[in-house]
Structures are given as structure tokens and as C-alpha cells.
């Protein structure tokens with residue numbers, strides 16, 4: 165491109181940057197003023213609020229004044245928050261105000277109009293013109309979707325048409341254009357090359373400057389209530405959904421906020437890894453939860469087996485999973501539903517509610533109350549009515565208990581401070597005589613002590629759901645592939661585990677569902693969007709449960725069945741069908757992403773050669789070294805090889821990951837590297853939530869969703885891979901690498917490395933010691 169043109173563009177960048185600097189100064193002043201204002205109204209409020217209300221003549225008047233002041237405080241704070249947000253947005257734009265330009269010629273116009281596109285909108289000082297358009301504005305869709313010529317774009321007022329006459333891309337760093345070119349492609353490869361060639365730095369980056377067309381379809385889909393994205397490893401699934409969240413927040417600003425969006429992420433490290441993307445786009449992060457975290461909260465007091473625990477256990481003990489497959493499938497959920505809706509009263513597992521180690525409400529009494537309720541009510545409605553009855557009885561019992569000796573004794577035992585607290589808002593002068601005073605205190609004390617019973621009622625402790633679930637298991641129709649004996653063992657094992665406050669993963673979903681259906685609880689109406697990453701790790705029953713738990717939410721579900729460490733391969737269309745039924749979707753949509761961006765062409769070519777249908781994976785043309793395979797024939801040589809590779813790659817890269825099959829092997833290789841005096845070394849576990857740089861050693865399941873500059877896949881021998889899905893395992897390990905992949909095998913390599921895959925690697929039989 166001509167220098168002259170770049171000069172003109174640079175002058176524009178300079179002007180825009182000056183304007184940003186001016187607005188930053190102005191906004192800083194406004195923030196300071198707003199802060200002062202907030203402090204002043206806060207001070208005023210707290211001074212007034214602390215005045216002893218008994219000294220104020222007219223309490224009502226002072227209350228309304230206080231209320232008014234409280235409103236002022238919150239208005240001032242809100243104003244300050246808005247200004248701070250503006251300031252952050254301006255700072256995000258500073259130095260790199262935009263990345264794209266489109267020239268469009270609207271019908272009936274003589275001259276094309278130039279629009280510049282960046283991470284946020286920016287107006288000139290008199291607010292008459294957009295200097296930068298937000299990438300999420302309707303017209304910006306043209307930048308991502310259109311090639312030159314007649315183009316369409318969606319607006320709230322319907323589809324519009326215009327003529328795209330120029331599309332220009334920029335790289336602007338510290339206010340200087342370092343690269344600029346015109347293109348007819350959606351987004352040119354050149355920019356993408358540069359973005360992908362960079363080194364990993366613990367945090368995922370936003371991709372707004374280089375969003376690809378099919379990713380754009382995911383981002384801008386507002387119609388589907390179930391969006392299933394099936395994408396090969398490194399195809400930008402995670403990136404696309406994070407930009408999608410930013411997009412949805414922008415478009416539904418009035419009705420949607422970040423707290424109404426939840427992302428189920430594969431592990432805690434991943435949550436940390438993606439935490440900067442939305443803030444870099446000026447948005448707040450959505451809520452994030454892992455499956456383990458979600459279950460932990462729903463089973464407080466129990467130690468719930470995690471997916472990772474189970475995976476480790478299965479590797480050690482093998483065995484088939486027919487029982488787990490049954491308990492995690494759709495038929496079990498239907499069976500739970502039917503069971504709850506046909507449950508006779510005498511089979512409900514009511515439990516005694518105790519107080520001071522004695523029955524307070526006996527199970528029989530509770531059952532009688534329940535029986536008296538109209539049978540036409542649903543189970544959940546009946547339970548709500550039962551709870552109300554129990555609460556009313558409790559209130560009555562408080563009055564009775566207050567007259568009992570234990571209360572008198574407990575009152576005697578109170579010290580002055582405790583007694584003072586028991587008075588609450590009253591003082592001694594508020595009672596007409598001592599009897600009234602005693603009755604008041606006794607009632608309050610009884611009520612306080614009996615709060616444990618009230619809590620037990622609120623928390624539904626009057627039904628033993630663990631018992632109830634066991635009853636359910638005893639009567640459920642079994643599929644043919646499960647023998648009676650295996651089933652009895654399953655039930656016995658469940659009972660034993662519960663005794664030790666433990667729960668196997670396979671029981672969690674039907675148990676939660678049973679409890680929710682019986683109590684009418686467990687549903688959250690406020691969430692509007694649920695995102696599930698790595699859906700191939702979620703049993704179908706869990707997805708059905710999530711539909712129940714978030715009844716109003718639209719679902720975006722992402723996965724790559726090739727990376728299913730825990731389950732067999734599935735076809736996307738088949739999956740969409742199954743999911744649409746499970747999630748009761750009215751507008752399901754499937755988008756496939758086949759181009760892999762993360763790794764060099766050499767690494768992707770190796771990874772795709774592992775797959776039976778690998779031809780569908782399209783490598784992105786960014787070149788690097790071919791993957792290297794080191795075959796050693798004893799443990800010591802193998803470990804030594806890893807040490808040599810780690811040292812070599814660390815010289816060149818920020819993060820080098822040694823990925824292993826399981827926790828034991830990660831611990832082993834970590835110990836070895838540690839003994840060798842390797843610095844900056846980290847062993848990562850499921851509890852870790854911060855992703856460091858340096859040399860990371862971790863089992864593959866914790867590396868899901870993550871990427872590293874260099875990867876050493878540790879022990880891909882046939883022997884080591886014999887008891888796992890070797891293809892899924894090696895594929896997932898290989899596709900974590902951005903620039904460099906090394907495979908280490910202790911003995912002959914796994915059969916999963918087909919001759920085709922073998923052709924893609926450089927086989928290193930010797931060396932390492934010299935490396």
C-alpha cells in the first residue's frame with residue numbers, strides 16, 4: 165500500500181488518540197469530582213443514621229429523610245461506577261483505538277462513508293460523529309461477514325443492505341500503525357498469523373480483530389435457544405463464546421447483566437485462564453462454576469466424587485461402566501420423574517426432627533400432617549403446605565416451651581451481656597411488670613434456641629432424601645445389561661458410602677432431581693444464558709438436570725467429541741437431536757468449526773492423522789518444527805529425556821507443559837524434575853486456580869481448554885496407553901501445544917500412532933543426552 169495512504173491513516177490515528185487522551189483527562193476529573201460527591205453524601209448519611217433514634221422527636225420524618233439520603237448515596241455511587249467504566253473503556257482504546265475500516269456506499273448516496281471499528285465506541289467531543297464503532301454495532305457485522313460488493317446486515321429495524329467498497333485492516337501498537345492492508349476476505353490471514361504466532365501468557369486474549377466468519381455466526385446468534393457448537397481442538401470455541409457473551413451483554417444491555425449468565429468450565433485453571441477476556445472488552449465477567457463446584461454446593465457435608473477422581477479410579481481398577489451409564493442417561497431421569505409423581509404417602513421417607521437429642525416432631529406426626537393435605541396437589545405443593553403447617557406448629561410450641569423449666573434455667577445462666585442482647589429493641593421500662601418482662605424474655609430465648617428446628621424445616625430435613633433415593637433404586641426397572649446382583653452391590657455400595665458421607669458421581673444427578681421434584685426447589689429463574697464448555701464430559705442426565713435447574717435460560721453448549729477423555733465418540737447431528745430433546749429446545753442450531761488455529765500446521769497435521777475422520781480438520785497455515793518423538797526403553801532414560809526437553813524448550817518459551825495420563829505420573833515426573841534442580845517448576849492439581857508460567861506438570865484432564873507454548877506428552881507408549889482411549893488422550897495432549905510438541909515413549913509407541921501419524925513426526929531414537 166502507498167506510503168501516502170498510510171501517512172493519512174496515521175494522521176487519523178494520531179487525531180483519535182489525542183481525542184482519547186483529552187477524554188481521559190476529562191473523565192478523570194469527573195471521576196474525582198464524583199468520588200468527592202459520593203464521600204460527602206456518605207458522610208452525611210452515616211452521621212444522620214448514627215443519631216440515637218430516641219433523641220429524635222419525629223422518628224417517621226427522620227426515617228424518610230434517611231431513606232432519601234440513602235438513595236442519594238446509591239445514585240452517587242452509581243454515577244461514579246459509570247464514570248469509572250467510561251475511563252476503563254477509554255484506556256482500553258488508547259494506543260490501539262481500532263483494527264478495521266469499512267467504506268460503505270448506502271443506496272441513493274454519492275460518496276462512500278468510512279467507518280472505523282474497535283473494541284468500543286468513541287464519539288468526537290461534540291458527540292456528533294462516531295470516531296470508532298463498537299465491534300458489536302450492527303454495521304460492524306459487515307466487517308466480519310462481508311466480502312466487497314452488495315452486503316446485508318442485521319439491525320433492530322430489520323435487515324439492511326449496503327455496498328461494501330473497501331475493507332482495511334490495521335495493526336496499531338502504541339499509537340503507531342505497524343501493519344495495514346486492504347482485503348476482500350472476511351478477515352485476512354496475515355493478521356491472524358501475527359496474532360497466533362505470539363507466545364502464551366497465562367491469559368486468553370480477545371479475538372475481536374480477527375474473528376472468522378463461522379465464529380461470527382456463533383457470536384451473533386440471538387435466535388437459538390440451544391446452540392450446539394462442535395469444533396475441533398483449537399478452533400476457537402471458547403474464544404467465540406466469550407466474545408458471544410460480550411456481544412449479548414451489549415445488545416441486551418437493558419435486560420441482561422453478567423450475573424444472569426453462567427459458564428460451566430472444565431476446571432479452575434481454565435476459569436483463571438479466560439478471566440481477562442471480558443474485562444479487556446469493557447465487560448464484567450459472567451459467573452463461572454465447575455461441575456465439581458456446582459455439585460459440592462448442592463451436597464454440602466458430603467464428599468462428592470469428581471469426574472477426575474472417577475477417571476483416576478477407573479484407570480486403576482478398570483471394570484465396565486454399565487451401571488454408571490444407566491444412572492447418567494435420560495431414562496433414569498424419566499424414571500425419577502414418574503417415581504416422584506406416583507409416590508404413595510406411606511412410602512415417603514419422613515424423618516424425625518429432633519431438639520436437644522429428643523424427638524420434637526416425629527416422622528409419624530409429620531406423615532399425618534402430610535396425609536391430611538389434599539391429594540390433588542402436586543408433591544412439591546404438598547410439601548410447601550406441610551412446611552407451613554410445621555412452622556405454625558413450631559410457633560405454637562415456642563409459646564409452650566417458653567413456660568418450661570429448661571427455659572427458666574437457661575435464662576438464669578445468661579450473663580449480663582447476653583441478657584442485654586435478648587432484650588433486643590426493648591428496655592426494662594417497656595414492660596408493665598416483671599411477669600410481662602419474664603414472659604417476653606422466655607419467649608425470645610425459646611424462639612432462639614428452637615431456631616435449629618425452624619432451619620431444619622426450611623431445609624427439608626424432615627425427609628431423608630438419601631433413603632428415599634435408595635428406595636427409588638430398589639424399584640427402578642433395570643436395562644437388560646445390568647444383572648440383579650450387580651444392582652444389589654450398587655445399592656449396598658451407595659449405602660456404605662453415604663454412611664461415610666461420600667457420594668459417587670453417578671448418583672448425584674438422579675438424587676438432586678428427586679430431591680428437587682419432591683421439594684419444588686433447586687430451580688433458578690434468574691439465569692438467562694447457560695454456557696457449557698467441554699460438553700462431551702457431561703452425562704446426558706446432567707444436561708437434563710441443568711435444563712430443570714435453569715428453566716428460563718438459553719443454552720450454548722460446546723464440545724469436541726474427539727477430546728472425550730471420558731466417553732466414546734459421537735456424531736454432531738446425532739448429538740444435536742439428543743440434546744434438543746433433553747433440553748426441550750424449540751430453536752436448536754448446530755455450528756461446526758473445523759479450522760484449527762491454536763497449533764502450527766505441523767502439530768495439527770500430526771493430531772488430525774490420529775483421528776479416523778481427521779480429514780475434516782483443516783490446519784491453519786502457520787509453520788513450525790515438526791513434532792518430535794523420543795522412544796526410550798527404560799524409565800530412567802525416559803525421565804532423563806523429559807529433563808533435557810524441558811531445559812531446551814524453556815530457553816525459547818514462556819510456558820512448557822509436561823502432560824501426563826494421570827496424577828501419579830504427574831507426581832513422578834515432577835519429583836524427578838525437582839531432583840534435577842529444574843527451576844520455575846509447578847505441579848498442578850485440581851484445587852489450583854491460578855495458572856503460572858514456567859514449567860508446568862499436570863495430568864491431561866486439568867489441561868482441558870488450556871494451551872501452552874510447548875508440550876511434552878509424557879509416555880505415549882502402548883503399555884501406558886493400554887487402559888485408556890489412547891486416541892482421545894494423545895489427540896488432546898498434542899492439541900494443547902501452540903508452537904512445539906514433543907512425544908516421549910517408554911517402550912514401543914501406542915498403536916494409536918498410526919503410520920499416517922507416524923509420518924508427521926521426526927523420530928529421535930538416540931540423542932537427548934547431548935541436547
Ligand SMILES: Nc1ncnc2c1ncn2[C@@H]1O[C@H](COP(=O)(O)OP(=O)(O)OP(=O)(O)O)[C@@H](O)[C@H]1O
Nearest residue numbers: 371374375376397398399400401402403761762869
Ligand atoms: N479468530 C481468531 N483470531 C485469533 N486467534 C484465534 C481465533 N480463533 C481462535 N484463536 C486462538 O486459537 C486458540 C484456540 O482457541 P480456543 O481455546 O478458543 O479453542 P477451543 O476450540 O476452545 O479449543 P479446545 O477445544 O482445544 O480447548 C486460542 O489461542 C485463540 O486465541
